Amino acid sequence: PRPIELLESALSETKSEREKIQVKDAVVHWFKCDLRTKDNKSLHLASEKAKEKGVPLIGMYIVSPQDFEAHLTAPVRVDFILRTLEVLKEDLAKLDIPLYVETVEKRKAIPGRILELLKEWGASHLFANVEYEVDELRREAKLVRSCLENGIAMDVVPDTCVVSPGELTSGSGRQYSVYSPWYRAWVAYIHQNATVLDLFDAPSKNPGSAREQCAKLFESKIPSAPENKKLTGEEKKRFKSMWPPGEQEAHERLKKFCDERIGGYQDHRNFPAEAATSSLSVHFKSGTLSARTAICAARGHNTTKKLDGGKQGIQTWISEVAWRDFYKHVMAHWPYVCMNKPFKPEYTNIEWEYNDEHFKAWCEGCTGYPIVDAAMRQLNHSGWMHNRCRMIVASFLAKHLLIDWRMGERYFMEHLIDGDFASNNGGWGFSASTGVDPQPYFRIFNPLLQSEKFDNDGEYIRKWIPELKGIEGKAIHEPYERGKGKGAKKAGYPERIVEHKASRDRCLARYKEGLGRD
Numbered sequence: 001p002r003p004i005e006l007l008e009s010a011l012s013e014t015k016s017e018r019e020k021i022q023v024k025d026a027v028v029h030w031f032k033c034d035l036r037t038k039d040n041k042s043l044h045l046a047s048e049k050a051k052e053k054g055v056p057l058i059g060m061y062i063v064s065p066q067d068f069e070a071h072l073t074a075p076v077r078v079d080f081i082l083r084t085l086e087v088l089k090e091d092l093a094k095l096d097i098p099l100y101v102e103t104v105e106k107r108k109a110i111p112g113r114i115l116e117l118l119k120e121w122g123a124s125h126l127f128a129n130v131e132y133e134v135d136e137l138r139r140e141a142k143l144v145r146s147c148l149e150n151g152i153a154m155d156v157v158p159d160t161c162v163v164s165p166g167e168l169t170s171g172s173g174r175q176y177s178v179y180s181p182w183y184r185a186w187v188a189y190i191h192q193n194a195t196v197l198d199l200f201d202a203p204s205k206n207p208g209s210a211r212e213q214c215a216k217l218f219e220s221k222i223p224s225a226p227e228n229k230k231l232t233g234e235e236k237k238r239f240k241s242m243w244p245p246g247e248q249e250a251h252e253r254l255k256k257f258c259d260e261r262i263g264g265y266q267d268h269r270n271f272p273a274e275a276a277t278s279s280l281s282v283h284f285k286s287g288t289l290s291a292r293t294a295i296c297a298a299r300g301h302n303t304t305k306k307l308d309g310g311k312q313g314i315q316t317w318i319s320e321v322a323w324r325d326f327y328k329h330v331m332a333h334w335p336y337v338c339m340n341k342p343f344k345p346e347y348t349n350i351e352w353e354y355n356d357e358h359f360k361a362w363c364e365g366c367t368g369y370p371i372v373d374a375a376m377r378q379l380n381h382s383g384w385m386h387n388r389c390r391m392i393v394a395s396f397l398a399k400h401l402l403i404d405w406r407m408g409e410r411y412f413m414e415h416l417i418d419g420d421f422a423s424n425n426g427g428w429g430f431s432a433s434t435g436v437d438p439q440p441y442f443r444i445f446n447p448l449l450q451s452e453k454f455d456n457d458g459e460y461i462r463k464w465i466p467e468l469k470g471i472e473g474k475a476i477h478e479p480y481e482r483g484k485g486k487g488a489k490k491a492g493y494p495e496r497i498v499e500h501k502a503s504r505d506r507c508l509a510r511y512k513e514g515l516g517r518d
C-alpha cells in the first residue's frame with residue numbers, strides 16, 4: 001500500500017478505540033509545517049477537545065538536526081523556522097498555551113520521545129496535521145497505533161491543502177496526472193462543498209490553572225540552529241531583515257498583496273524585476289499562513305465568488321496557489337517521486353553529464369548567461385528566486401548543460417527559504433520534461449529570448465550582477481556577443497560556458513536517444 005493508505009487505514013482501524021479514550025490531564029497539538037494559531041485545523045480540534053474537560057492544551061515542536069539533513073532543509077529555512085517559533089511561542093503564551101520545544105537528534109527517535117512526553121504530561125490526546133511526504137506518512141501511521149497501545153488517541157487531520165489529496169478523481173475513478181482537468185475538478189469541488197473554505201478559529205484561552213500546571217513547559221527555550229545548519233552573523237542579519245517571521249507578518253503581507261498587486265498579477269507576474277508576486281511561499285511552507293485563508297482573502301477582493309471568474313489577476317493567482325495542492329496530490333499518489341525517480345519512467349534512461357565545472361558555474365551564477373546568473377545570485381543572496389527564473393535556470397541546467405536535474409533540485413532545496421519537496425520536485429520535473437504534466441522535451445527555453453522578453457531593459461540583471469551595471473542597452477542580455485565584452489571582461493564577468501545552438505542540438509539528440517525515438 002502507498003504510505004497515504006497506511007495512514008488512512010491506521011486511522012480508520014483505530015477509530016472506535018480512539019473515540020473511547022477519555023480526556024485526562026492534557027491535550028497536545030504537535031506543530032510541524034503549520035506554525036500558526038489561526039485557521040489551523042488540528043490545533044483547533046485539539047483546543048475543542050481540551051475545552052471539553054477544562055484541561056490545558058500544550059503545543060509541542062520537535063527540532064531534529066537529522067530530519068533537517070534528510071530533508072535537505074536550507075540553513076536559511078531552519079533560521080526562519082526557529083525565528084517563527086519565537087513568535088509562535090509568544091502568540092500562544094497570550095492564550096496561556098505553552099509551546100514546548102525539544103531537540104531530538106535522530107529522526108527515528110522522534111516517535112518514542114513523543115510517547116514519553118505524552119505520558120509525562122498525562123496527555124490522553126495528540127493532534128497533528130497530515131504531511132504528505134513518504135517518511136512522515138509512514139511515521140504517523142505507526143505512531144497512531146503505538147499511541148493507542150499506550151492508551152492515547154492520536155488524530156492526524158488533513159489541513160495543508162485546500163482540497164486534500166484523494167478527494168478528486170476523474171470520471172473513471174483514476175487519479176489526475178494532468179493539471180488542467182485536475183484544476184477544473186478542484187474548482188468544482190470547492191463550489192460544491194461550501195464548507196471547504198470555512199476557516200478554523202484560533203484556539204481558546206487555556207484555563208487559568210494551566211500557567212501553574214504547565215509552569216515548566218512555559219520555560220522551554222527555542223534552541224539555536226544545529227551545527228550543520230548554522231548561518232554566519234552577516235547572513236543572520238540579512239535574512240532577518242528580508243524575511244520577518246510570524247503569522248501576523250504573513251497576514252499583513254497577504255493583505256498588502258491583495259490591496260495593491262493582485263489585480264495586476266496576471267499581467268506582471270512574469271517580470272522578475274517587478275515585485276508583482278506575493279512572496280508568500282515562505283509562509284505557506286512554514287504554515288504561518290494557510291492556503292484556505294489566502295484564497296478566501298483573494299476571493300474577498302473579487303467581484304464574483306466564483307474561483308475561476310471575475311478579475312483575471314485574482315483568478316490566475318488562485319490557480320497558482322492550486323498548483324501547490326496539485327503537486328502534493330502527485331506526491332501522495334505517486335510516492336516514488338520521493339525516491340529520486342522521474343514521474344515519467346521512460347525518462348530514466350537519459351544519459352546525463354556530470355560536469356563539475358559546469359555545475360559549479362551554474363550554482364555560483366557564472367555561466368556567462370546574464371539572466372541565468374542573475375537568478376542564481378538572487379537565490380544565493382536571498383534564499384528565494386522568482387518563478388520565471390526558477391524555470392529558466394532549471395531548464396538551462398537540465399537542457400543546456402545536460403546535468404542531472406536532481407542535482408539542481410537538491411541545490412534548490414539546500415538554498416531555498418520556501419524549499420518544499422512536492423513543489424520543487426514538480427517544478428524541476430516540469431522544466432526537465434521528466435515530471436508530471438511537463439513541458440515537452442523538445443521545448444527548450446532560449447535564455448536570450450527569455451531575458452529579452454521578461455527583463456527587457458535589464459533591470460533585474462543589473463540588480464544582481466554588479467559586474468554588468470555599466471553595460472548599456474541590449475548588450476546587457478549578451479555582453480560579449482553584442483557589447484564585444486568591453487565592460488564585462490574588465491569587470492570579471494565570464495564568457496558563456498556553452499553555446500546555445502550546439503547545446504540545444506546536443507540536448508535534443510540526447511533526449512531522443514534516452515527515449516529510444518528517431
Ligand code: FAD
Nearest residue numbers: 277278279280281320321324387390419420423424427428
Ligand atoms: P506567487 O506567484 O505569489 O504564487 C502564490 C503561491 O502559489 C506561491 O507562494 C506558491 O505557494 C504557489 N505556487 C505558485 N506557483 C507555483 C508552482 N509552479 N508550483 C507550486 N506552487 C506554486 N515553490 C515552493 O513553494 N517551494 C519550492 O521549493 C519550489 N521550487 C520550485 C522549483 C522550480 C524549478 C520551479 C519552476 C518552481 C518552484 N516553486 C516552488 C514554485 C514557484 O516558483 C514558487 O512557489 C513561487 O515562485 C513563490 O513565489 P510567490 O510566493 O511570490 O508566488
